[in-house]
Amino acid sequence: MKLYYSPASPFVRKVLVVAHEKRCADRIEILSSKADPIRTDMSIAADNPLGQVPTFYTDTGQVLFDSRVICEYLDAVTGGGLLPTDDTRWSVAVRHSVADGILDAALLARYERVARPPEYRWDAWDDSLMRKIERSLDLLERDIGDLDGVVDLGTVAVGCALGYLDFRFPDYSWRNSHPALTAWYQKFSERPSMKLTTPHT
Amino acid sequence: MKLYYSPASPFVRKVLVVAHEKRCADRIEILSSKADPIRTDMSIAADNPLGQVPTFYTDTGQVLFDSRVICEYLDAVTGGGLLPTDDTRWSVAVRHSVADGILDAALLARYERVARPPEYRWDAWDDSLMRKIERSLDLLERDIGDLDGVVDLGTVAVGCALGYLDFRFPDYSWRNSHPALTAWYQKFSERPSMKLTTPHT
Numbered sequence: 353m354k355l356y357y358s359p360a361s362p363f364v365r366k367v368l369v370v371a372h373e374k375r376c377a378d379r380i381e382i383l384s385s386k387a388d389p390i391r392t393d394m395s396i397a398a399d400n401p402l403g404q405v406p407t408f409y410t411d412t413g414q415v416l417f418d419s420r421v422i423c424e425y426l427d428a429v430t431g432g433g434l435l436p437t438d439d440t441r442w443s444v445a446v447r448h449s450v451a452d453g454i455l456d457a458a459l460l461a462r463y464e465r466v467a468r469p470p471e472y473r474w475d476a477w478d479d480s481l482m483r484k485i486e487r488s489l490d491l492l493e494r495d496i497g498d499l500d501g502v503v504d505l506g507t508v509a510v511g512c513a514l515g516y517l518d519f520r521f522p523d524y525s526w527r528n529s530h531p532a533l534t535a536w537y538q539k540f541s542e543r544p545s546m547k548l549t550t551p552h553t
Numbered sequence: 554m555k556l557y558y559s560p561a562s563p564f565v566r567k568v569l570v571v572a573h574e575k576r577c578a579d580r581i582e583i584l585s586s587k588a589d590p591i592r593t594d595m596s597i598a599a600d601n602p603l604g605q606v607p608t609f610y611t612d613t614g615q616v617l618f619d620s621r622v623i624c625e626y627l628d629a630v631t632g633g634g635l636l637p638t639d640d641t642r643w644s645v646a647v648r649h650s651v652a653d654g655i656l657d658a659a660l661l662a663r664y665e666r667v668a669r670p671p672e673y674r675w676d677a678w679d680d681s682l683m684r685k686i687e688r689s690l691d692l693l694e695r696d697i698g699d700l701d702g703v704v705d706l707g708t709v710a711v712g713c714a715l716g717y718l719d720f721r722f723p724d725y726s727w728r729n730s731h732p733a734l735t736a737w738y739q740k741f742s743e744r745p746s747m748k749l750t751t752p753h754t
Contacts, residue, residue: 390681401688402654414643418654420621421646442615445622453603453619460661463678474673477664480591487602 354381354409355422356396362455362516363419364406365549369508370423372545374430389463420448423505434504447495447506451513454488457481458513462520482524485517493530500536503543511540519551555582555610556623557597563656563717564620565607566750570709571624573746575631590664621649624706635705648696648707652714655689658682659714663721683725686718694731701737704744712741720752 353376357364371377385405386393392403399415400407408416408425416422427434435444461481464473492510499507514537517524527534540546554577558565572578586606587594593604600616601608609617609626617623628635636645662682665674693711700708715738718725728735741747 390677392681392684397688401651401692402658402685403688410643416643416647418650421643421650424646425643442611442617442622442626445625446617449619449622450602457603468675468678472673472675474669476591477669480593483593484603487598487604491602 353379353411354383356385356393356400356405356407357382358385358405359552360519361405362458362512362519362551363404365512365515365551366419366509367406367408367422367426368549369512369545370426370434370505372548373434373503373508373543374426376426376430377548389459389467420452420505423508427505434508436504444504444506447492448509450488450491451506451509454485454513455509455516457484457488458516458520461485489526489530489533493533496533496536500539507540508545511537511543511546515541515546515551554580554612555584557586557594557601557606557608558583559586559606560753561720562606563659563713563720563752564605566713566716566752567620567710568607568609568623568627569750570713570746571627571635571706573749574635574704574709574744575627577627577631578749590660590668621653621706624709628706635709637705645705645707648693649710651689651692652707652710655686655714656710656717658685658689659717659721662686690727690731690734694734697734697737701740708741709746712738712744712747716742716747716752 355364355367357368368377371380385396394403396405396407397403399409400417402417404417406417406419406422408422410416410425416425424435435441458481461478464478464481496510514526514533517526556565556568558569569578572581586597595604597606597608598604600610601618603618605618607618607620607623609623611617611626617626625636636642659682662679665679665682697711715727715734718727
């Protein structure tokens with residue numbers, strides 16, 4: 353298996369956390385990339401028109417994306433367990449959607465603040481994205497008490513989302529108003545799968 | 554079941570096409586919404602912090618999002634068939650990712666062109682989004698020949714993506730350079746599920 357990788361991408365991190373949790377990370381060859389919101393890495397785009405990391409290749413050469421599909425694939429081919437097959441599947445999937453929603457908003461906010469030339473920045477858009485993140489954290493704060501010790505695609509995605517906020521928005525003090533989430537994350541981020549995938553530039 | 558709805562949303566359309574294909578559309582109560590990229594509909598945000606349509610409620614009151622999760626749920630509770638359970642599942646899921654990637658890029662391009670005040674628009678971002686769409690259509694053009702008559706979550710998503718381009722980007726003449734996709738879409742869009750869900754303002 354192969355994976356187009358960026359050490360700063362939270363979506364790549366989700367895939368790698370799943371790989372470590374399912375003990376198949378050593379079977380994945382890492383391909384470096386130059387992913388960028390404006391200048392597409394054309395070596396990735398040759399196989400994934402969206403030009404994004406993560407882009408993944410199975411052992412038979414099939415190209416998989418996006419991160420959600422790759423995570424589900426890795427879980428399935430290693431015996432499952434991170435995405436339930438019974439009715440609890442849907443709450444895990446929705447939690448994954450909340451975490452990905454935080455990440456989508458956070459990446460767009462970062463593009464707005466860093467990639468976009470200053471004269472074209474629009475504060476109302478940035479505000480709208482940050483409110484989306486705040487509401488999502490508030491929802492997680494209410495629900496996270498039931499998730500102590502739970503490792504599934506939902507909690508992995510939440511862990512990667514919180515890690516991304518700390519990495520790219522160090523002044524965004526989400527912990528102040530989310531004590532339960534803070535406690536959960538402190539414990540979850542001690543997992544080897546999380547420590548081995550700490551984001552960096 | 555209940556669904557927060559907008560007649561212009563391609564992601565809502567995916568859900569409704571699936572509902573019609575699986576003959577459960579008459580069991581879904583439609584809730585109108587005022588979804589907007591900047592001014593969040595707070596009645597939706599009370600249950601979905603991302604504030605987006607589609608937001609869906611099961612008969613037991615569980616809240617589901619995003620559209621991918623809702624589509625998979627509707628398929629599963631009506632006996633499956635639109636997302637294979639064997640190895641062909643992954644190619645369907647990747648096609649769904651391509652189509653959703655077109656839609657994500659198209660919605661961001663529309664926000665850039667319509668919602669964002671003219672003085673804050675950034676042509677390089679718009680160009681990057683449109684190239685992503687173009688590359689995705691090129692990929693579909695190569696693959697679509699194998700999909701004549703195939704109805705699954707991948708082809709439904711592709712149909713809704715092409716319908717959205719026609720609806721919101723009427724001057725974007727994607728048909729000129731994509732004859733196979735044009736022929737496929739012409740036939741697919743004749744399905745009752747597609748005709749019953751034609752987007753409008």
